[in-house]
Amino acid sequence: MMEEKVFTRTPGLTDKPFHYCPGCTHGIIHRLIAETMCEMGILETSIGVSPVGCTYNNYEYFACDMVQAAHGRAPAVATGIKRVHPNHTVFTYQGDGDLAAIGTAEIVHAAARGEKISTFFVNNAIYGMTSGQMAPTTLIGQVTTTSPFGRSADAQGYPINVSEMLATLQGAVYIERVSVTGVKQIRQAKKAIRKAFYVQQAGLGFSMVEILSTCPTNWGQDPVSALQWVDEAMMKQYPLGVFRGSEIEVKPEWK
Amino acid sequence: MNKRVLMKGNEVIAEAAVRAGCRHYFGYPITPQTEIMHYMARRMVEAGGVMVQAESEVAAINMVYGASAAGARVLTTSSSPGISLKQEGFSYIAGAELPAVVVNIVRGGPGLGGILPAQGDYFQATKGGGHGDYRNIVLAPASVQELYELTVEAFNLADRYRMLTMILGDGTLGQMMEPVAFREEEPIDSSDKPWAVTGFKAAEREHNTIQSIYIEADDLEALNNRLQDKYQIIRQQEVRSEQVNCENADVIVAAFGTCSRICRNVIRDAAALGIHVGLVRPITLWPFPDAAVVSAADQSSVQAVLTVELNAGQMVEDVRLAVNGLKPVYFHGRTGGNMPTQKEILDKIRSIVGR
Numbered sequence A: 001m002m003e004e005k006v007f008t009r010t011p012g013l014t015d016k017p018f019h020y021c022p023g024c025t026h027g028i029i030h031r032l033i034a035e036t037m038c039e040m041g042i043l044e045t046s047i048g049v050s051p052v053g054c055t056y057n058n059y060e061y062f063a064c065d066m067v068q069a070a071h072g073r074a075p076a077v078a079t080g081i082k083r084v085h086p087n088h089t090v091f092t093y094q095g096d097g098d099l100a101a102i103g104t105a106e107i108v109h110a111a112a113r114g115e116k117i118s119t120f121f122v123n124n125a126i127y128g129m130t131s132g133q134m135a136p137t138t139l140i141g142q143v144t145t146t147s148p149f150g151r152s153a154d155a156q157g158y159p160i161n162v163s164e165m166l167a168t169l170q171g172a173v174y175i176e177r178v179s180v181t182g183v184k185q186i187r188q189a190k191k192a193i194r195k196a197f198y199v200q201q202a203g204l205g206f207s208m209v210e211i212l213s214t215c216p217t218n219w220g221q222d223p224v225s226a227l228q229w230v231d232e233a234m235m236k237q238y239p240l241g242v243f244r245g246s247e248i249e250v251k252p253e254w255k
Numbered sequence B: 001m002n003k004r005v006l007m008k009g010n011e012v013i014a015e016a017a018v019r020a021g022c023r024h025y026f027g028y029p030i031t032p033q034t035e036i037m038h039y040m041a042r043r044m045v046e047a048g049g050v051m052v053q054a055e056s057e058v059a060a061i062n063m064v065y066g067a068s069a070a071g072a073r074v075l076t077t078s079s080s081p082g083i084s085l086k087q088e089g090f091s092y093i094a095g096a097e098l099p100a101v102v103v104n105i106v107r108g109g110p111g112l113g114g115i116l117p118a119q120g121d122y123f124q125a126t127k128g129g130g131h132g133d134y135r136n137i138v139l140a141p142a143s144v145q146e147l148y149e150l151t152v153e154a155f156n157l158a159d160r161y162r163m164l165t166m167i168l169g170d171g172t173l174g175q176m177m178e179p180v181a182f183r184e185e186e187p188i189d190s191s192d193k194p195w196a197v198t199g200f201k202a203a204e205r206e207h208n209t210i211q212s213i214y215i216e217a218d219d220l221e222a223l224n225n226r227l228q229d230k231y232q233i234i235r236q237q238e239v240r241s242e243q244v245n246c247e248n249a250d251v252i253v254a255a256f257g258t259c260s261r262i263c264r265n266v267i268r269d270a271a272a273l274g275i276h277v278g279l280v281r282p283i284t285l286w287p288f289p290d291a292a293v294v295s296a297a298d299q300s301s302v303q304a305v306l307t308v309e310l311n312a313g314q315m316v317e318d319v320r321l322a323v324n325g326l327k328p329v330y331f332h333g334r335t336g337g338n339m340p341t342q343k344e345i346l347d348k349i350r351s352i353v354g355r
Helices: A026-040 A074-084 A096-102 A104-112 A162-166 A183-201 A223-237 B009-019 B035-047 B057-069 B080-095 B122-127 B144-161 B171-175 B217-237 B257-272 B290-297 B315-323 B342-353
Strands: A046-050 A065-068 A089-095 A118-123 A172-179 A206-212 A241-244 B004-008 B024-027 B050-053 B074-078 B100-106 B137-139 B164-170 B177-181 B241-244 B251-254 B277-282 B284-286 B304-309 B329-333
Touching (some): A026 A118, A026 A183, A065 B057, A074 A118, A089 A096, A096 A118, A096 A162, A104 A206, A104 B057, A162 A172, A162 A206, A162 A241, A172 A183, A206 A223, B004 B009, B009 B035, B009 B100, B057 B080, B074 B080, B080 B100, B080 B164, B100 B144, B100 B171, B137 B144, B144 B217, B164 B257, B171 B257, B251 B257, B257 B304, B257 B342, B277 B290, B290 B304, B304 B342, B315 B329, B329 B342
Parallel strands (some): A046 A065, A089 A118, A118 A206, B074 B100, B100 B164, B137 B164, B251 B277
Antiparallel strands (some): A172 A241, B004 B177
């Protein structure tokens, strides 16, 4: 009897092995985006923008055309690309230091302009690559290398809920927060990624999917307890859901 | 010869860009260059292009980075404080080897400074204001006609060498009106950028990446070596300057841009006093025209070189490096938006020659 291959690497990813830490969920998120591009038949007409942070080199992983951007500037770079290739699918992949701190102006104004790009915002409540500093998304009380006694609202202010903030802008037509801590959540995350691309293709405006993610290394946790911490601690501050565009239905003719 | 029209310098820059095939402009308002944006806001619609008013100069230069990566001829313009903000992007553009044209209509600094003309950004433009070992080609027009010609040429140079080319003007050039004759420019072959991110067909090519990051030392050194080789070719092939009345001169004056026009008039004033003044006008500030400066200075008739600038003495350092002790090098400059008068410059020349 011939063996049947039932699971394979998506051609949306290159053969290069990921460099991410054990238990980090960037790999799952990469795969979901790459699979979605392939399933929608847009791999060859997609252009991605890599951020600065742990995923600075995801241009080596995604098999579409890619541009590496300066820290926080991905939405501006994507704007330039999209204005040259308005019929292509343009996306940014950004972490919470990149998007919610140094790149706040760029993301707010790309959204406000209704720039027809999709942003995948990976929120793990910490700076990963530079070894665990406090991020704008760090929870109150969370210990980081720059908040060693726990983030205090008095000294360091409050976390930024980016999805809720951007959902106030008219140009941001689809905003959803998802997680990838279990099978059900992963399937929902993929649906959201697909919807973001469809919204872009339909020319409706700016779309963003915020994905709650883990950082076992800098959180000082094992992979399983890191997933539990997303479910139990992060989701209290960052509830999952659709903040804009729940009425938008993915229409078959958008394909 | 084409019909000449009377036009403002800033508007001529915009029209030159459109004629050079630029269909993407990203900018942020700042005096004294905002007319470029006003003109682009209308003209790009006519030309089927795009003008985006960015949220900041930082965003504007990164839009340039993206549009250039995507294969377009692209322009951003600003003035001194805004150019400071764009320096991060300049360094990334250099590292990623992207073509881009940037116009700096310089105003007085430091800080918010003033809005009057100056040349105080010479160091920043020619020595690199961003991080890392990189160069930009820097062109210094001295008339509205030259603003047109050098803006068109800037796009050609940027594409040829895949690097940032800057027009370094000043508030006078941007704001003044002069007659200008436009030409029909050659159409652009956009298929000429196989490295660009344009979407791909797997049968035709691999996916492209645009990046300035190289984690491995050997990879980053290879990029740096490639850049330096390119800069060396540019030093050999792209130097431009003008010499006026230099043969057998008593004194050589070196000046660029608006300032060179004042010095040109001093030639006649000096001649009336029996002093033979020659002018060397660098048109490329980088690469600097060392040979033209040396050939003018290294004549037995020449007593000294005088550099005149709208700053506290910046290009004079390059003049001194070129002259390398052959002759004494003097400096005269004004700042804050003030212009040296012909008489000031003539008095300086007289004090040098003792007549």
